Amino acid sequence: MSLIERQINDIARARAIRLVGSDLIDIYDRVMSGERLTVEDAIRLYKAPNLSGVGFMANLVRESLHGSKAFYVRNQHINYTNICNKFCKFCSFYAKKGGPAPYEMDMAEVRRRLMEHIDVPITEVHMVGGIDPRLPYQYYLDLLHTVKSVRPGVHIKAFTAVELVEIQRQAGKPLQDVMRELMDAGLDSLPGGGIEILSDRVHRELFDRKLDGDEWMEVARTAAKVGLTQYATMLYGHIETIEERAEHLIKLRALQDETGHFVTMTPLSFHPEGTELEHVPHPTGYDDLRNIAVARLVLDNFLHIKSFWIMNTPQVTQLALWYGADDVDGTVHEYEITYKDGDHGNKKQVLTRKQMIKLIEEAGRTPIERDSLYNEVASVEETVPPKKFIPLAVRQ
Ligand code: SF4
Numbered sequence: 131m132s133l134i135e136r137q138i139n140d141i142a143r144a145r146a147i148r149l150v151g152s153d154l155i156d157i158y159d160r161v162m163s164g165e166r167l168t169v170e171d172a173i174r175l176y177k178a179p180n181l182s183g184v185g186f187m188a189n190l191v192r193e194s195l196h197g198s199k200a201f202y203v204r205n206q207h208i209n210y211t212n213i214c215n216k217f218c219k220f221c222s223f224y225a226k227k228g229g230p231a232p233y234e235m236d237m238a239e240v241r242r243r244l245m246e247h248i249d250v251p252i253t254e255v256h257m258v259g260g261i262d263p264r265l266p267y268q269y270y271l272d273l274l275h276t277v278k279s280v281r282p283g284v285h286i287k288a289f290t291a292v293e294l295v296e297i298q299r300q301a302g303k304p305l306q307d308v309m310r311e312l313m314d315a316g317l318d319s320l321p322g323g324g325i326e327i328l329s330d331r332v333h334r335e336l337f338d339r340k341l342d343g344d345e346w347m348e349v350a351r352t353a354a355k356v357g358l359t360q361y362a363t364m365l366y367g368h369i370e371t372i373e374e375r376a377e378h379l380i381k382l383r384a385l386q387d388e389t390g391h392f393v394t395m396t397p398l399s400f401h402p403e404g405t406e407l408e409h410v411p412h413p414t415g416y417d418d419l420r421n422i423a424v425a426r427l428v429l430d431n432f433l434h435i436k437s438f439w440i441m442n443t444p445q446v447t448q449l450a451l452w453y454g455a456d457d458v459d460g461t462v463h464e465y466e467i468t469y470k471d472g473d474h475g476n477k478k479q480v481l482t483r484k485q486m487i488k489l490i491e492e493a494g495r496t497p498i499e500r501d502s503l504y505n506e507v508a509s510v511e512e513t514v515p516p517k518k519f520i521p522l523a524v525r526q
Pocket of ligand 1: 214215216217218221222223224259260261292337340
């Protein structure tokens with residue numbers, strides 16, 4: 131290395147120390163050299179007071195993968211029933227006394243919901259619901275057939291692992307066979323969800339009637355075997371510890387090493403309103419950004435990290451596009467799992483394509499419409515040229 135190169139490196143390193151701090155500089159060095167982070171690193175990233183430094187590192191990784199692109203999808207959510215026998219303590223969606231009234235959509239209602247937005251060129255229908263043991267196997271097949279008959283060619287992302295276990299119970303067949311039959315009926319991918327956080331302690335305390343971490347992983351492995359793409363999530367901001375968050379990320383990463391079938395990871399901000407955990411404070415924007423950034427840094431085998439604007443708010447999502455997120459989810463129609471803050475009961479949660487583009491452009495990113503598998507559907511002119519990942523050491 132020449133003297134000038136050495137001097138450039140020294141200057142770059144001094145800058146990096148200023149940005150990330152001397153306490154995180156070893157992690158920065160490993161991120162820059164593409165080295166895998168450990169669970170201890172993840173815990174340090176969660177605890178480091180310098181959120182900007184964590185976000186700076188996450189943004190370097192994000193830009194190396196996607197340049198300035200920020201992906202969105204035009205989609206519709208259908209939550210076919212809110213009747214559920216799992217009674218998860220963090221859930222405000224299921225029908226209960228003093229909470230939402232029970233409903234169950236028949237096929238005419240599903241068709242009606244789809245027709246309501248038929249003029250919008252939606253590429254994805256996202257469908258999940260509660261666990262109602264009275265629904266027969268045929269109901270789930272009919273749901274898929276109905277969506278595909280109204281919207282041929284649409285991608286159906288449906289059924290969490292918990293629903294799949296119930297569907298299998300109804301079908302009375304091996305899970306692998308059930309998944310194949312659901313695929314024949316129109317199922318294209320699994321939305322993830324259903325485990326919230328891979329921690330036996332949290333499982334016992336908050337959702338012990340649902341499947342546990344090992345069972346969730348088995349469903350994911352079976353999905354990979356039959357060729358179903360899957361998405362992953364982590365619900366944070368309830369009773370989980372920093373260590374449990376870090377463990378969750380590491381377990382997801384190991385599962386992805388094994389199966390390679392996950393496309394995106396979405397950290398989901400917990401909304402305590404209307405749940406048994408109403409006393410728990412809502413995660414802050416600071417917490418939301420940190421979870422995006424740490425996920426981006428730890429999950430080196432996940433291509434996409436999503437900031438789901440409904441959970442994180444559009445405002446935090448704009449910032450998240452500089453903290454590791456490259457995806458904002460979709461235009462979304464009628465999301466019933468959580469409501470607008472301060473607007474309990476309002477199920478109309480929509481951003482039009484125009485609003486979505488504005489939100490992304492205002493944040494200084496390039497909006498790219500994608501389908502569920504991240505094929506580009508249409509994009510506006512790029513306003514910022516995609517950046518190549520250039521180690522800071524040679525950026526001058
Ligand atoms: S999170 Fe899902 S399984 Fe749990 S109560 Fe709510 S709807 Fe039921």
